[in-house]
Amino acid sequence: MKQLAGKVAIVTGAASGFGEGIARAYVEQGARVVIADLERSKGEGVARQLGSAAVFVMCDVSLRPDVDALVRTCVDEFGAPDIVVNNAGTTHTNMPLLDVDEATFDRVFAVNVKSIYHMVLAVVPLMRKRRSGVILNVGSTAGIRPRPGLTWYNASKGAVNLLSKSLAVELGPDRIRVNAICPVIGETGLLEQFMGMPDTPENRAKFLATIPLGRMCRPSDVAAAAVYLASDAAEFISGVEFPVDGARTA
Numbered sequence: 001m002k003q004l005a006g007k008v009a010i011v012t013g014a015a016s017g018f019g020e021g022i023a024r025a026y027v028e029q030g031a032r033v034v035i036a037d038l039e040r041s042k043g044e045g046v047a048r049q050l051g052s053a054a055v056f057v058m059c060d061v062s063l064r065p066d067v068d069a070l071v072r073t074c075v076d077e078f079g080a081p082d083i084v085v086n087n088a089g090t091t092h093t094n095m096p097l098l099d100v101d102e103a104t105f106d107r108v109f110a111v112n113v114k115s116i117y118h119m120v121l122a123v124v125p126l127m128r129k130r131r132s133g134v135i136l137n138v139g140s141t142a143g144i145r146p147r148p149g150l151t152w153y154n155a156s157k158g159a160v161n162l163l164s165k166s167l168a169v170e171l172g173p174d175r176i177r178v179n180a181i182c183p184v185i186g187e188t189g190l191l192e193q194f195m196g197m198p199d200t201p202e203n204r205a206k207f208l209a210t211i212p213l214g215r216m217c218r219p220s221d222v223a224a225a226a227v228y229l230a231s232d233a234a235e236f237i238s239g240v241e242f243p244v245d246g247a248r249t250a
Contacts, residue, residue, distance in 0.1 A: 002030030003231040008078040010070065010123075012036040012061050012115070013088030015043035017188035018138060021219025022085055022226045027053045029227055031083070034074045036061070061088045061115035062107075064122075071122040080126040083230045086116050086160075087138040094149035094196025105152050112156040116163060124171065131175045134230045137164045138222070139180035144241060145249045149196055157182075161241050168239030177238040179229050184245035186217035213246030 009026050013019035015037035023033045027050045035050075036059040037043040047056040057073050059066045074081050090111045092104045116137055127133030142150060143157035164180035171178060185194050185207055197203045208214055221244050228234055229242060243249050 002028075003227055003233070004083070005030035007031040007082040007230070008034075008074065008080065009083035009085065009230070010034045010036060010074050010081045011085040011087055012059065012070075012119075013138075014085075015039040015046055015056075017190075018183065018186065018217075018219050018222040019085070019087040020046055021223040022087060023054065024050065025220075025223035025227050026083075026230075027051075029231075032078045034070065034077065034081075036070050036088070061086075061118065062110035064118045067115070067118040067122050071119075071126075075126070080130065081123055082132065083134045083136070084119060084123050085136045085138070085226060085230075086119055088115060089138060089190075091150065091153040091190055091193050093193045094147075096149065097151040100152050108152055108156050109159075112153075113159045113163070116160065120167065124174075124176065127171075127176050128174045133171075133174075133176040135164075135167065135171075135176065135178045136226055136229055137161075137178070137180050139164065139182045139241065141182050141184045141243060141245045141249050144182060144243070150194065164241070165239045172238060177229075177234070179234075179238060180241045181222060181225050181229065182241050182243045182245065182249070183217040183222050184211055184243075184248040186219070186222070188219070191216075211246040211248050212250070215246065217244055217246070 011023045014023040014035040032053045035056045043056040047054040059070045139160040140157035142154040143161040146154035161180045168178040
């Protein structure tokens with residue numbers, strides 16, 4: 001029996017990286033998935049590979065009209081979403097905190113935090129009608145055990161982590177579960193920005209030394225957590241920060 005058989009999911013930032021890994025795992029486990037991203041060519045490519053169980057929607061998650069259009073497409077194509085994964089995110093380059101300009105700060109919070117506000121307003125009414133739903137927010141170990149040079153990004157992910165807990169408390173009576181998945185630094189397109197230096201074996205070693213299990217997070221790691229937390233096996237799990245971090249935050 002597939003863990004997500006018959007479920008409908010929205011995954012943002014799903015054209016690559018962690019989001020793509022989640023979308024692929026969800027389809028493998030029986031879900032139909034709406035892939036949302038700004039990268040049209042990559043997103044359409046992933047959707048084609050996944051076949052009739054997936055559709056792509058171009059979406060800037062920081063804009064409410066885009067999020068509303070995304071949710072409408074989900075309802076029209078597959079039905080109301082059972083699962084929403086707020087994975088889309090951005091960062092500023094690792095640098096001294098005083099060197100990050102205001103426009104970059106605003107973009108980080110718009111994409112990482114305000115996007116969840118937009119999505120909650122769009123999908124919670126649908127989930128309340130059915131008295132069922134799962135919202136997974138991709139936070140970060142940066143919001144639990146921050147690294148220097150990423151202060152404003154760390155703050156945005158701290159907001160995501162706490163926001164997930166607060167949503168879980170308030171939406172629990174509606175039988176809507178909310179959790180934060182908190183990956184450690186990962187092998188994604190944002191890696192060099194997080195590192196603030198070229199992606200070389202020597203520079204990677206500096207970060208790997210802080211992860212007890214000795215490697216970076218992979219999309220498959222985050223996808224496995226996202227499948228479990230969205231499944232009925234996790235029906236009593238809500239309001240947690242779920243580290244996927246090789247003991248980085250232990």
